[in-house]
Amino acid sequence: MAKSKTMFVCQECGYxxxxxxxxxxxxxQWNTLVEEVIKPDNTKQRGLNLGLSNQSKPCPISDVVLEKMPRITTGSAELDRVLGGGLIPGSMVLIVGDPGIGKSSLTLRVCANEARDGRKVLYVTGEESVQQVRMRADRIDAVSETLMVVSETNLEVIEKHILDLKPDILVIDSIQTVFRPDIQSAPGSVSQVRECAVEILRVAKTNGIAAFIVGHVTKDGTLAGPRVLEHIVDTVLYFEGGNNAEYRMLRAIKNRFGSTNEIGVFEMRDVGLVDVSDASKLFLSERQDDNGSVIVPTVEGSRPLLVEIQALVAKTPYVPPKRISDSVDLKRLQLLLAVLEKKVHLAMGACDVFVKAAGGIRIDEPAADLGICVAMASSFASRPLRPATVAFGEVGLSGEIRAVSQAENRVREAKRLGFKSIVLPQKNYEQLLADKKFTDMTLYGVSNITEALSSAMPR
Incomplete structure (x- = not known):
C-alpha cells in the first residue's frame, strides 16, 4: 500500500x-510554498466506490427538513453573546489569541460550568501536565467531578479517549501541539495542523460533540498555521487586548451560527477572566474632563458601547511628524487629519498626533469619525468640550457629516449614563426629533465638520 508524502506547493501557481x-x-512569488500532504492515488478503489455510492442523492431544497439546533449555554454571558446564544452540538469553535491572554482560563472555566450542569467534558492539554491544569482550576474555581482531564498530543490516542468517553464538550489546548503519527512533519506544521483539525471535526460532527480548539498566533497577530484552518471550523474567536491590558475583547470574525459583529468584554482578575456586563460604565469610570477627550457611542453588533477617545496633538521640530494610534486605523486617521486641515484650516501638518481609545478597545466603525475629529481639534486648540457631551457621525471627504445606523440606541445608552448633549448628523437628528423620544436631552444636528466643532466646543 502506497504511503502519503509531503510536498511544498505554491499557493499562487500550484508548483x-x-x-x-x-x-x-x-x-x-516569495514565501508562497506551503507544506501539504500528498495522499496516494487510489483511482481504482474510487472507481469501485462510485458504483456503490447511492447514499447521497440531490433533492429539492423545499423538501429539506429543518431541525432545531439547541444552544448550550456556557455559563459566561459574554461568551454566549459572541457565539450567538451558546454552543451548538457538533460545532467546532477556534479561539485564537496571544500567549497569556486568557484562552486556557476561559475554556477551563466553561468546562467547569458545563460539568456542573451535568454534562460530560473532556479537556485535552498538550502544553501542560494535568497537575498544572489542576492548579489553574483551583485558582479560578473550576474543579468538578465530571470534568475529565488528560495530557496527550497523539491524535490517535485522543480520538480513542473521545470515543470511549463520548463527552458533550471537548477542548483541545492547543491544536499546534497535536500530531498524527502517520505524517512525518513536526507538530505545528501546516500538514499536521490541518489534518488534525479535519479529523477532530469529523469526530465532533459524527458524535454531536461541541468542540473548542485553542490556536496560537504569530508575531503579526494572525493565526499560526494554514489559513484553511479558519475555513474548517464553524466559529473563529479572536482575543484582543495586550497581556498587560486590564480588559480583554473577544470578537468573532467567523460564525456560521450567529453574527460576527458581537464582542464580549472580560476583565482579567486573580480568579481569571470575569464577564463585564456594563462595559460602558467601566470604560468611563476613570474619565476626566480635559482637552482632547470625547465620548463616542459605538455599536458592536447589538450592543451600544460608550468609549472615551483621547487625542494629543503637539508641535514637533522633527520631519515627518508622527501619526500613532493602536485603536484607530492609521489610514483613517490620516484621512481625518486631511479633512480638518483642508476644511477647517487647522494647521496640524507640523504636529505629532496620538489617538487612543481608553481600555484598549479597537474602533473600526465610521460612526467614530466625528468623535476622533473633535478630540484632535480640541487638543490642537486647547479648548474644552461642552460638559456631558458625546459625538458620533461619519465624516466625508468634503467635510460633510453623514448619518449612521442605530442612532437611537447610541443616544439611549448616552442618556442612561447621564450625558445631556449629543452632537450627531443632521439626518439622524431629524429622525429622533420626529420620534420625540429624547425631549429631555439637547441634540445638535450638524451637516458639516465646521458646525460639529462649533457645537461641541462653543466659544
Whole structure:
C-alpha cells in the first residue's frame, strides 16, 4: 500500500517541490510554498466506490427538513453573546489569541460550568501536565467531578479517549501541539495542523460533540498555521487586548451560527477572566474632563458601547511628524487629519498626533469619525468640550457629516449614563426629533465638520 508524502506547493501557481524554497520557480512569488500532504492515488478503489455510492442523492431544497439546533449555554454571558446564544452540538469553535491572554482560563472555566450542569467534558492539554491544569482550576474555581482531564498530543490516542468517553464538550489546548503519527512533519506544521483539525471535526460532527480548539498566533497577530484552518471550523474567536491590558475583547470574525459583529468584554482578575456586563460604565469610570477627550457611542453588533477617545496633538521640530494610534486605523486617521486641515484650516501638518481609545478597545466603525475629529481639534486648540457631551457621525471627504445606523440606541445608552448633549448628523437628528423620544436631552444636528466643532466646543 502506497504511503502519503509531503510536498511544498505554491499557493499562487500550484508548483510543487519536495524541498522548501523561498521563491517559487514557477511564478516567481516569495514565501508562497506551503507544506501539504500528498495522499496516494487510489483511482481504482474510487472507481469501485462510485458504483456503490447511492447514499447521497440531490433533492429539492423545499423538501429539506429543518431541525432545531439547541444552544448550550456556557455559563459566561459574554461568551454566549459572541457565539450567538451558546454552543451548538457538533460545532467546532477556534479561539485564537496571544500567549497569556486568557484562552486556557476561559475554556477551563466553561468546562467547569458545563460539568456542573451535568454534562460530560473532556479537556485535552498538550502544553501542560494535568497537575498544572489542576492548579489553574483551583485558582479560578473550576474543579468538578465530571470534568475529565488528560495530557496527550497523539491524535490517535485522543480520538480513542473521545470515543470511549463520548463527552458533550471537548477542548483541545492547543491544536499546534497535536500530531498524527502517520505524517512525518513536526507538530505545528501546516500538514499536521490541518489534518488534525479535519479529523477532530469529523469526530465532533459524527458524535454531536461541541468542540473548542485553542490556536496560537504569530508575531503579526494572525493565526499560526494554514489559513484553511479558519475555513474548517464553524466559529473563529479572536482575543484582543495586550497581556498587560486590564480588559480583554473577544470578537468573532467567523460564525456560521450567529453574527460576527458581537464582542464580549472580560476583565482579567486573580480568579481569571470575569464577564463585564456594563462595559460602558467601566470604560468611563476613570474619565476626566480635559482637552482632547470625547465620548463616542459605538455599536458592536447589538450592543451600544460608550468609549472615551483621547487625542494629543503637539508641535514637533522633527520631519515627518508622527501619526500613532493602536485603536484607530492609521489610514483613517490620516484621512481625518486631511479633512480638518483642508476644511477647517487647522494647521496640524507640523504636529505629532496620538489617538487612543481608553481600555484598549479597537474602533473600526465610521460612526467614530466625528468623535476622533473633535478630540484632535480640541487638543490642537486647547479648548474644552461642552460638559456631558458625546459625538458620533461619519465624516466625508468634503467635510460633510453623514448619518449612521442605530442612532437611537447610541443616544439611549448616552442618556442612561447621564450625558445631556449629543452632537450627531443632521439626518439622524431629524429622525429622533420626529420620534420625540429624547425631549429631555439637547441634540445638535450638524451637516458639516465646521458646525460639529462649533457645537461641541462653543466659544
Amino acid at each position: 510543487d517541490t519536495p524541498k522548501w524554497l523561498g521563491k517559487c520557480p514557477g511564478c516567481g
